Amino acid sequence: MIATWLPSARFNAILSCMSERTLRRPTEQDATTIVTSVLGQSVLSVRRFPTGLCHYVYDVATSTQKLVVRIADPNTYSLLAAGVYWSQILSPLGVPLPRLMYSDLECKIVPFAFMLLERLPGTDLGNVYPTLSPDQKYTIAGDVVRLQRQVGRLPSGSGFGYATALHDPLPHRTWSAVVFEMLNRSRQRLAHAGIVDPELVGRVQQAVSRFESYLTQVAPTAFLDDTTTKNVIVHDGRLSGIVDVDFVCYGDPLWTVGLTQMALLKLDVDLEYIAAWTAQAEVTDEQRHVIQLYTAVFCADFLSELGHVFNNDRPQPVDQAVVVRLLRILDDLLHTLA
Numbered sequence: 001m002i003a004t005w006l007p008s009a010r011f012n013a014i015l016s017c018m019s020e021r022t023l024r025r026p027t028e029q030d031a032t033t034i035v036t037s038v039l040g041q042s043v044l045s046v047r048r049f050p051t052g053l054c055h056y057v058y059d060v061a062t063s064t065q066k067l068v069v070r071i072a073d074p075n076t077y078s079l080l081a082a083g084v085y086w087s088q089i090l091s092p093l094g095v096p097l098p099r100l101m102y103s104d105l106e107c108k109i110v111p112f113a114f115m116l117l118e119r120l121p122g123t124d125l126g127n128v129y130p131t132l133s134p135d136q137k138y139t140i141a142g143d144v145v146r147l148q149r150q151v152g153r154l155p156s157g158s159g160f161g162y163a164t165a166l167h168d169p170l171p172h173r174t175w176s177a178v179v180f181e182m183l184n185r186s187r188q189r190l191a192h193a194g195i196v197d198p199e200l201v202g203r204v205q206q207a208v209s210r211f212e213s214y215l216t217q218v219a220p221t222a223f224l225d226d227t228t229t230k231n232v233i234v235h236d237g238r239l240s241g242i243v244d245v246d247f248v249c250y251g252d253p254l255w256t257v258g259l260t261q262m263a264l265l266k267l268d269v270d271l272e273y274i275a276a277w278t279a280q281a282e283v284t285d286e287q288r289h290v291i292q293l294y295t296a297v298f299c300a301d302f303l304s305e306l307g308h309v310f311n312n313d314r315p316q317p318v319d320q321a322v323v324v325r326l327l328r329i330l331d332d333l334l335h336t337l338a
Contacts (some may be wrong), residue, residue, distance in 0.1 A: 026071040030110045031058035034069050037109050038102045038116055041065075054246070055080060058120065066119035068098065068243075071112045079246040080113050081105050082164035086245050087115075089166065093150045095224075096241040120243065122235030126267060129229065134272050136237040141276035143239040144232060148223050149252055157220035157250030164247050175251040176215035179208055182297055186304035193307035195318055200330065204300050206338045211293055214286065215252075223253035229263040254287055258294025265295070265329050266302060266322075289337065296333040302326055 041062040049057045056071040072080035084103045091097050092209045102116040122128075125140065132140070157163065159170030160178050172178050183201050190198035208215070224245060233240040249255065261274045280287065303326050306318050 008184050021157055022264045025073055026056040026110075026112050028058060030056075030071055030112060030114075031060055031069040033110055034060065034071075034104075034116060036083045036115055036325075037068060049313045055244075057244075060257045067101075068117045068119050070115045070117065070244075071110070072114070073112060077105075077113050078164060080115060083117060083244070083246040084167055086248060090151065090245060090248075093152060093153070095147050095245075096239070097245060098241055098243060117243075120233045120235070120241040122233045122240040124230045125232040125234050125273075126229030126263065128234050128237075129264070129269055129273070131265065132234070133235060133337055134276075137273045138276040138280075140232070140234060140239050141273055142280045144227055145277060147242065148227070148256070151223055151248065152221050152253065154222040154248070157222065159252045160218075160220050162225070162247045162249050170220070170250055174216060175218035175220075176208070178210060178249075178251055179215065179294075179297060180205065182206070182301060189304035190300075193304070196303050196323060196327070200303070200327075201312075203334055204296050204330075207293055207296060207334055210337070211290060214290055220250040221253060222248050222250055223256060225249040225256050225259065225275055227256055228260040229267065252290070253281075254283070255294055257281075257283075257291050261291060261295045262298035262302060262329075264329040265299075266326065268325075285300075292336050296330060296337065299326060299330040299333060303330070 025127055028046045028048065031264075032045050035041060035043050039062070041064065043060055043062055045061045049059055049061050054076050056069070056073070058069045060067045060069055070080060070083070084100065084105065087097055087100045097119050098117040100115060100117055103114065105113045107113055129137075155166065157166075157170050160172040160175045161181075163170060172181070172193075183205055187198045187201040190196050190201065224242070225247075226244065227242055229243060231244045233243060252260045255279055257274065260273060260277070264273065274291075279292070283291070303323070306323065
């Protein structure tokens with residue numbers, strides 16, 4: 001059974017029920033229970049994917065198939081429900097998503113909402129990036145450019161920001177407001193963690209302000225914001241599919257290019273993939289500078305993630321060498337924008 005989009009009243013009632021029913025977090029046993037209950041198959045292995053800051057995602061194998069179970073806690077329920085919705089909207093457009101085999105937004109099997117999906121062959125782009133040839137990077141980038149264009153054919157948004165459904169009221173009247181909201185979130189996270197001086201965000205905000213004329217003319221175009229070194233699944237050097245689409249962003253599709261470039265810089269690998277992406281997207285010289293700007297915004301965001309718990313049991317240890325390298329990357333980016 002694939003759940004359909006829920007009216008807001010029902011949506012809120014279920015969310016309240018989830019909060020009352022459990023104070024714990026999802027576990028491997030929940031993933032096992034889901035597969036055995038839905039498919040009637042014994043689970044041979046189950047492990048949690050090590051990446052991701054939102055849902056609890058498990059790699060599950062039975063004797064006949066490989067599966068992925070995405071489980072939400074009450075804090076991420078709305079995003080998982082949106083993931084069910086967007087799977088039904090984007091797949092017919094030709095976006096290569098994994099088949100949604102079953103979903104439960106009413107928490108009938110375990111005390112959490114979940115999606116049960118086929119397991120695409122391959123792994124995240126970032127895991128295999130150093131093994132890819134320039135031609136393979138070019139081909140994968142071209143596939144991503146084409147699927148983003150497919151998503152861009154959705155109706156324009158009534159505003160800017162992240163939508164959990166078509167025709168959602170969008171939170172911002174301008175694209176620059178989305179960018180500044182990201183920076184404000186980074187400043188708050190940095191202040192809370194106390195690892196890096198949050199005033200570094202001010203330097204990025206100054207750079208953003210210099211691009212105000214560009215940002216104000218951005219149209220509310222639909223795009224997938226997280227098709228980066230994660231969620232782009234590669235198998236034998238080719239695109240296998242896209243995973244974890246919980247919302248669609250309305251604004252500048254170059255936002256994703258900036259995030260991807262920042263992810264590659266953090267991995268300390270070449271930027272051939274970005275060159276391939278920008279070539280096939282036919283970006284202008286001005287847009288290349290905008291990509292650098294967005295990369296700086298996401299560098300601040302990456303720094304702001306350090307020292308937080310998110311969906312882990314405790315904050316991950318902070319590697320000071322990573323902090324120093326990210327600060328150096330940010331300095332270099334801001335220097336190019338000066």
